[in-house]
Structure formats: structure tokens, C-alpha cells
Amino acid sequence: MDDSRIIELLFERREEALAEIDQKYGEICHRVAHNILNNTADAEECVNDSYLGVWNSIPPNHPEQLLPYVCRIVRNLAAKRYHKNTAQKRNSLYDVALDELEECLTSPESPADDYLARETGEHINSFLGTLDKESRVIFVRRYWFSDAPEDIAHLVGRSKNYVAVKLSRTRNKLREYLRERGVNI
Amino acid sequence: MTRQMICQAVAGISDEYVAEAAEYKAKSRVSRKTARWLTAAASVLLAFGLGIFSVWFFTPSDMWGASTNALQLTVVRVDDKMASYAFVDMSPYEETVIESCRGELYRRHGDVSFYRIKGANDLARLIFEQDEDLWLIEFDSWIQPMSSERWKTSYWYTGGYFTDEDIAALDADAKITYADTLGIIYGVESAEDIISVKFEDADIDKTDIGDSVKIKAVTLRDSESAQRMYTLLCTLVDRDGNGWNGWVRVFADDEEYKNGTMPLSEQTEREVVVTLASGRKLKFNYSPTSSIIKKYGDGFGAELSEEDNEWLISVAEIDMQYHYYGDAKNNNAGNTAPENNAVTAVPSPAK
Numbered sequence: 001m002d003d004s005r006i007i008e009l010l011f012e013r014r015e016e017a018l019a020e021i022d023q024k025y026g027e028i029c030h031r032v033a034h035n036i037l038n039n040t041a042d043a044e045e046c047v048n049d050s051y052l053g054v055w056n057s058i059p060p061n062h063p064e065q066l067l068p069y070v071c072r073i074v075r076n077l078a079a080k081r082y083h084k085n086t087a088q089k090r091n092s093l094y095d096v097a098l099d100e101l102e103e104c105l106t107s108p109e110s111p112a113d114d115y116l117a118r119e120t121g122e123h124i125n126s127f128l129g130t131l132d133k134e135s136r137v138i139f140v141r142r143y144w145f146s147d148a149p150e151d152i153a154h155l156v157g158r159s160k161n162y163v164a165v166k167l168s169r170t171r172n173k174l175r176e177y178l179r180e181r182g183v184n185i
Numbered sequence: 186m187t188r189q190m191i192c193q194a195v196a197g198i199s200d201e202y203v204a205e206a207a208e209y210k211a212k213s214r215v216s217r218k219t220a221r222w223l224t225a226a227a228s229v230l231l232a233f234g235l236g237i238f239s240v241w242f243f244t245p246s247d248m249w250g251a252s253t254n255a256l257q258l259t260v261v262r263v264d265d266k267m268a269s270y271a272f273v274d275m276s277p278y279e280e281t282v283i284e285s286c287r288g289e290l291y292r293r294h295g296d297v298s299f300y301r302i303k304g305a306n307d308l309a310r311l312i313f314e315q316d317e318d319l320w321l322i323e324f325d326s327w328i329q330p331m332s333s334e335r336w337k338t339s340y341w342y343t344g345g346y347f348t349d350e351d352i353a354a355l356d357a358d359a360k361i362t363y364a365d366t367l368g369i370i371y372g373v374e375s376a377e378d379i380i381s382v383k384f385e386d387a388d389i390d391k392t393d394i395g396d397s398v399k400i401k402a403v404t405l406r407d408s409e410s411a412q413r414m415y416t417l418l419c420t421l422v423d424r425d426g427n428g429w430n431g432w433v434r435v436f437a438d439d440e441e442y443k444n445g446t447m448p449l450s451e452q453t454e455r456e457v458v459v460t461l462a463s464g465r466k467l468k469f470n471y472s473p474t475s476s477i478i479k480k481y482g483d484g485f486g487a488e489l490s491e492e493d494n495e496w497l498i499s500v501a502e503i504d505m506q507y508h509y510y511g512d513a514k515n516n517n518a519g520n521t522a523p524e525n526n527a528v529t530a531v532p533s534p535a536k
Contacts, residue, residue, distance in 0.1 A: 028207055067207050068200035079192055121197025128202050132316050133209075140206035143195050155209060161274045162320075169318065 003066035010058040018051045025067055028145075029074045035146035036078040046081055050074040075144070097146045100171065120183060127177045131170065138163055139170050259313060259322060260341055261292055261299050263369055265356035266330065270311065270322040283319045287312050295346050307372035309465055324370045330359040363487070364419035371461060376415035378462045381406045384501035387454035387470060394437035395451035397510050403502050410500060414459065417496075421478070421487035431488070433475045437510070447474065448507045455501055473498045473505065 001020050009017035022029075029050060033043035053073045063069035128136050134156060141147040141155065142163075149167070153160045261268050275283065288303035291311060299322075300312040313320040336342055336352045367373040386400040405411070434450040441447035450472070457469040457478065470486075471478045476494045479486025489497070498505060 063200075065200050065204050068203035071203060071207060072196075072200070075196065079196070117191075117193040118197065120194040124194060125197065125199050125202070128198065133205070135316070136202060137206045137209045140198060140202050141209075144198050144203055145206065159272065159274065162272070165275075165280065166318070 006066060007058060007062065010055065011062075018055060021051060021054065021066070021070060025070050028067075029070060031147070032071055032074045032145055033078040035148075036075070036082050042081065043078070046078045047074060049077050053077065071145075097143050100142075100167070116183075120178070123178055123181055123183055124174070127174055130177070131173075135166055135170055138166050142167055259297070260328060260346075261311065261322075262294070262347070262351050262354060263308060265354055266359055266361065266365070266369075267328040267355060268308075268370070269325045269328055270313075271325040272313075273310070273321040273323050275321050279321060283312060283321060287314075287319065294341075294348075294351065297346075305463070307463055307465070308370050309463075324366075327361045327365070330355065330357050330361070332357045362419065363421040367415075367418055371465060371467070372463065373415070373461060376408065376412035379411040379415055380460045380462055382410060382414050382500075383458040383460070384455040384471075384497075384503075385458065387451075387456045389434070389451060389454055394510050395449065398449060398451040400452075400455075401502060403500065405500055413496060417489075417493050418459070420490075423487055431475055432472055432477055432479075432486075434472075435474070437512070443512075445507050445509070448505065449510065450474070452508065453503055453505060455503065457497075457501075471497060471501075473503055 001024070006017050006020045006024075009020065026047070029047045030043055033046040033050075034040065037043050037046060050070065050073045054070055057073075058069075061069075128139065131139065138152055138156060141152045142149070147155070149163045150160050153163045156163065158166075259270050259272070261270055273279075286303050288301035288305070290298060291301050291308070292299045296315060298314045300314065301308070302310050302312065308324065310321060310323050313322045333352045333355070336347070336355065341347055342352065373379065381404050383402065383404040385402040389395070405414070433447075434454075435441045435447045436451075437449060439447075442449055453473050455471045455473075457471050459467040459469070461467065469478050469480060473494060476489045476491070477486050478489055478497075497503075
């Protein structure tokens, strides 16, 4: 079933829309949640909560693309649960991915405000537009989906080493990109 | 910026890019397995259509101690032939120095470029550039020659990798022998480029009986041996696309060993390492009882003439006599005394 039909079902308040979403995007939703939470039961619960979030938000929302919309809800809920649960235990793929980015986004002088985060987010978006598709996919799979490098290697049909090197170079480029634009990190 | 803020910044990645990453499917890359399948298919076609077939797959030197990635291959036009190169898993040091190792441009295909290694006179390794990224690649094998029409249906051509000029430059009727590999890829122009030929333990122990077989390593450094080895290598033609076909191995639990008619393969097989003046080492497996020499690892091999086989047995000082080293079932390895059993002559090498 295509996304527009699923959205129509949601507008008609028909619950089979959620079954369709689960069938179509359940796997990647579970992956996103599990990568962040590193716990199958928590991930399962998070995905179910996300479906409820989709049900409650469509309507009124009418997303142009259903997949990123659903994934984003999953990611937000998983991140919220992660920050609530943890902080002490840093053992998920999400932690490792954040550690890597911390190296290029953190400085002792960073002003701690949401504005900076939003501004940096916008710059990251425009930076991604400068990359070739494969580099961009590798970056997003690593830092948005928190996928492990070996899984990304499998996805893009390259070696783990290739992915690791690509990520390292992309992070360096990002650091330069932000510096050139005067982003105070 | 705190971790939570980093998380927030990354969360702002647009739907477009998230969807792109979620739905991404890799371009089909030609794996070694696929390349072999293609080679085999092309070979069958040629064998039936033209009656011509020869190909060499070859594992290049391990000089830098790195390993190649069998799943990532790229193709490069080398003169009038097409060669397959494997990506090398680079060490952090190699990644650091690769830029400074980039020599002159060798070939450009579409948006990728191939550079020689600075100071190297051969094509064993090249530097591959795409999107300003540099990678080290290593010669893997020759692609079976085929017609322009067939090339135009290939993954590389349809993917915009080659121009019509590249395809037109290929010789569809080329007969590839190991002389091409030696000369074109490794820059070996004569026997003078061969420094030494070493015969050592093939390390094929299947049982601990093999541990008790002592192998004497022999290294040839004289010019006469180098000339003979060079001539031998240049005449090699892949026998059937599978170096193991016809390869006879006798282990301690085989009847031929038990009844004293054939010696253990641990005793007779050798690894042959040819060291070139460039420092590269070419490795082969050699079975005197099978009369076959093949590339190191799995792959392709060539049948030796009776004369060449006898020469190799002689210079490598291979003991072709039957010796009893113990019974695998009784696990009494270590009993190496030949007098425990009658010494019998070994049958002539299998043909």
C-alpha cells in the first residue's frame, strides 16, 4: 500500500493504517529504537508508542513523506526515553555515534543553548547537501539512525573500513564547514 | 555543546535525507564471485564461439602486509585488456601517506581516476580516486577478453564507467598468459628482474601427522635458475579455470598413504615465493604429484610440462619417495623413520 493511501486511512481513523505502517516500516522503526535504547523490550514499547504518536498526530498533520515522519517520532521517543533512563550507562550504538560527533561539534566555549543546536542542525543539513549521495547516506545512517558501521557497510555494499574512513573524512569536512561559517562550537 | 544538544542538532536532519538513507539501496557492485561467474560465462561463450580461452587470476604481493577486500573490485583498462583490481584495506599509516604516494595519472574512467604509485614502475598497485577520496587498489586478475558488443552490455559500461574509446581499445581476441601478468602488471621484463625463488613448506597439514614431516626450504638465487623460472612462468596458461581440478592430495588417512603407494602431500607440496627486483613477492602453490602450479590461495592454476615439473622437483629438492610417518588413526605422529616401512617408488605425476 502506498503512503498516500495509508495517510488517507489515518484521516478516516481506520486502525488498519497502523498495521500497514508496521508491515511497511516496522523493521526500520525497530532498528532506530533498538540502536538508541539497546534493549529489545524498550525498543518494542517505544515503537508501539510511536504508532500511537502517529495515530494522534495524523490528522491534523499531513506529512509529505510518511517514512521519515514515522522514523522521526520513533527516534524522538527513543531519545527521550534514553535520556530519561540512562545517562549513567553508555552502551548503545547511539552513545558511540554521539561520541564520534562530539569530537567535531564540541568545544569548551560552547554556549549551551537550543539556538546553537538549531543553527548547527541547519548547517548540518546544508552541509549534507554538498556531499555525494553515498557519503550522505553513510553519515545519516550513522548519526541519525545510529546504525553500526558494519551494518552500514552491508547496506552500501562496501567494507567496514571504507565506511569508517568515509565517516572520518566526512566529520573532518563538517568541522571545516562549520568553522568556515563561523559557527561557534 | 552537550551531547543532548548534539542529538538535537542531528535530529534536525531533513526528511529528504532521512528518507534517502532509509530507502537507500547500494548500487550493484561486482563481487569477486560475480566477476568469476562473468568470467566463466564469457569463457564458455568464447570457448564455444571462438575456441579461445585463457585467463589468469593472480594474488599480488603482500609486500605491505595489507589485505585486499575481495568484495570490492574495480576494473581498469590496461593497454588492450581489462584488469580487475581489489581494494586494499589500508592501515591508518597508509591512509596518512597515500596522498603523498600519488604518482602520475594512469587512466581516467568517467568520474574516477587511477594513479600510479609514485616511484613504482609496475601496475601491481594503483591509487583510485573518486569524489576526492583516495584508495589503494591491487591487481587481482584479468577480465576475460570479450567483444565490444558484449562489453557494452556490462555493468561498467552501462554505469557510465567506460567510454566508447575505452571499449574500442580492447582486443577481443587477446590471449592472456602469465607472461602478460609478469610483464604488464609486475614490470618483469626479463629473468634479471627475478631476485630469488624460494620453495618452502606449503603448510597444508590436515592431521598432526603432517607436523612430523620436516620440509627443507630451498632458495635459488643464481641467474640460470631465475632464467628457467622466468621462462616457465611465461608459458603458463590457465588450465581449466579451477586450479584445484586435477590436484591430488594424500593425507595420512588416505589409502594411498596407508598402502604405501603415494607419499604424503605434506611431504611433497611446496609454496613457491618468487621475489622480484621491485621487492614484490609472487606466491604460488605447487604440487609435484599433480604437476600443477597455481596462484596462492584459491583460484586458477596451470599444468606444468613433464620437463618443468621434473626441474622443479629437482631444484626444490623434493623427496618424492614414500615415507611412513605414523598412522593417523593411532595418532602416532613423530615416528618418522623411513625404515618402519618399505620405501617404494612414487608413481609418475598424474596427467
